[in-house]
Amino acid sequence: MTESQRVVSAAWLWDHLQDPQVVIADCRFSLTDPIWGQQQYQIGHLPGAYYLDLNRDLSGPLQRHGGRHPLPHPDTLSQTFTAMGLHSGDSPPPTLLVAYDDSKLAFAARLWWLAHYLGHPRVAVLDGGFTAWQRAGYSVTSQLPLWKSGRFIPQLRPDYVVDIATVKAHKELPGVALVDAREAVRYRGEQEPIDPIAGHIPGAVNYPWQEITDPHGYLRPLSEQQQRWAGLQAADEIIVYCGSGVTACVDLLSLAIAGISTGKLYAGSWSDWCSYQSPSGDS
Numbered sequence: 001m002t003e004s005q006r007v008v009s010a011a012w013l014w015d016h017l018q019d020p021q022v023v024i025a026d027c028r029f030s031l032t033d034p035i036w037g038q039q040q041y042q043i044g045h046l047p048g049a050y051y052l053d054l055n056r057d058l059s060g061p062l063q064r065h066g067g068r069h070p071l072p073h074p075d076t077l078s079q080t081f082t083a084m085g086l087h088s089g090d091s092p093p094p095t096l097l098v099a100y101d102d103s104k105l106a107f108a109a110r111l112w113w114l115a116h117y118l119g120h121p122r123v124a125v126l127d128g129g130f131t132a133w134q135r136a137g138y139s140v141t142s143q144l145p146l147w148k149s150g151r152f153i154p155q156l157r158p159d160y161v162v163d164i165a166t167v168k169a170h171k172e173l174p175g176v177a178l179v180d181a182r183e184a185v186r187y188r189g190e191q192e193p194i195d196p197i198a199g200h201i202p203g204a205v206n207y208p209w210q211e212i213t214d215p216h217g218y219l220r221p222l223s224e225q226q227q228r229w230a231g232l233q234a235a236d237e238i239i240v241y242c243g244s245g246v247t248a249c250v251d252l253l254s255l256a257i258a259g260i261s262t263g264k265l266y267a268g269s270w271s272d273w274c275s276y277q278s279p280s281g282d283s
Contacts, residue, residue, distance in 0.1 A: 006112075006257055007219060008098055008124045010136045017047055021092075023084050024049040025099045027058070027107040028130060031194075037107075044140035046100065046133060050084050054246065058110050065275045067268035068194075068244035071161070074118055078154045081120075085148030088120055088155070095150065100126035100133070104213045109249035113265060119155025125253065128218045161265050162239055164272055171203045175236035180204040181248040182270070194243055197274045201241070209242065209250035225258040233260060241266035241273075 016022045026049040028037035034055055041051040052058055057080055060070040081088075086095045097115055099108035108125045115123040126132065134140070162170070171178045180200045185191040187206040192198035200206070207228070213219055220228075232238055238255065242248035245267040255263040266272075 006124055006253065007127050009127050010132045010138060013046070013098060013126060013133075014136070014138050020085075022096045022098060023086055025084070025097060025108075025111055026051045026130075027054070027099050027101040027111050029054040029101065029103070029107045037101075040102075042142060044142055046130075047139065047141050047143075048145050049100075050145055052080070052099075052111060054107055054110065058107070058114060065164075065268065065272055067270075067272035067275075069246055069271075071117075071245070071267050072114070074154045074156055077114060078118060078152050081115075081118075081152040082150045083147045085150040086120070086152045087150050088152045094120065094122045097123040098126055099123065100129050102130040102217075104210060104217045105129070105219075105250050105253065106209070106247050109253045110246050113160075113249040113252055117157050117160045117265075118152075119157055120152070128216065131217060159264070161267050163266070164268060164276065167201065167239060167241075167266050167273075170237065170239065171201065175234075177232045177235040177238045178204040179232075179238060179240045179248075179251060180206050180270075181209040181240055181242040181251040182206075183208050183210060186243070195271050195274045197277055201270070201273055204241075207251055209247040212250050212254045219257070222257065225254050229255055229258045229260055235262055238263045239266050240264070241269040243269055244271045245269045 024046050026041050026045045028040050030036040038051060038053060058072060060072045063070065086097060088094055099111040101107040105125055112123050112125050170176045178201060180187045184206055187200045189199035240248045240251045240263055245265060248265055248269060252263045252265060
């Protein structure tokens with residue numbers, strides 16, 4: 001276990017597969033092929049892992065505003081957690097939820113953040129993801145785990161998330177940093193493969209989420225995580241966004257690992273911001 005239970009290694013998880021206090025979630029997903037993750041899970045997954053789909057489980061229904069991946073209703077996700085056997089209270093002790101994907105934490109970090117948002121601090125991501133597990137030679141299975149009966153009661157943390165009104169009101173304030181987690185070409189407006197408008201929210205600085213991990217999907221060392229955020233360490237509030245509030249969670253995970261607790265998610269992100277703009281960029 002490393003970084004105060006925020007990250008676990010494949011070796012640690014292998015040793016704790018039979019621990020009743022550990023629940024595993026497979027979060028593999030592809031934005032360009034939404035059924036890919038489910039298909040990969042059916043082919044083979046970590047023993048005992050439950051599959052949580054980005055669109056079905058980790059997002060709520062689409063609306064005119066709110067972005068492409070609105071937050072799921074807390075009660076709905078809590079019911080899923082309960083069926084996975086998660087406990088949120090002290091008796092029995094809180095369950096450790098371990099999330100993994102195969103996309104440099106893009107989707108596992110979303111679950112990591114959501115669990116914290118629902119008030120469950122015992123959640124970690126698998127360093128290196130599914131590939132690291134396979135590389136270590138550990139077994140996978142196609143057998144589906146049985147649903148269980150946990151007891152998960154959400155303790156919502158509304159201070160973890162902001163909406164567009166808060167972004168507009170806070171982004172120019174002293175002590176507030178607005179962070180765009182998308183790749184640099186999207187931040188600069190040179191490419192926009194998804195949303196109708198290219199560019200970024202005025203005043204935002206760019207910290208691409210892909211830089212949190214190395215080319216193999218392993219988290220970069222603690223010293224590098226801390227150095228990455230050194231320029232924002234004194235900020236009173238760090239608001240992070242991406243395209244739809246998913247990969248921004250990788251930056252929020254990095255901030256937490258670096259010991260910075262002022263990060264908040266603009267859940268609707270650029271796709272929500274665009275929904276209030278005309279194609280010309282006018283409000």
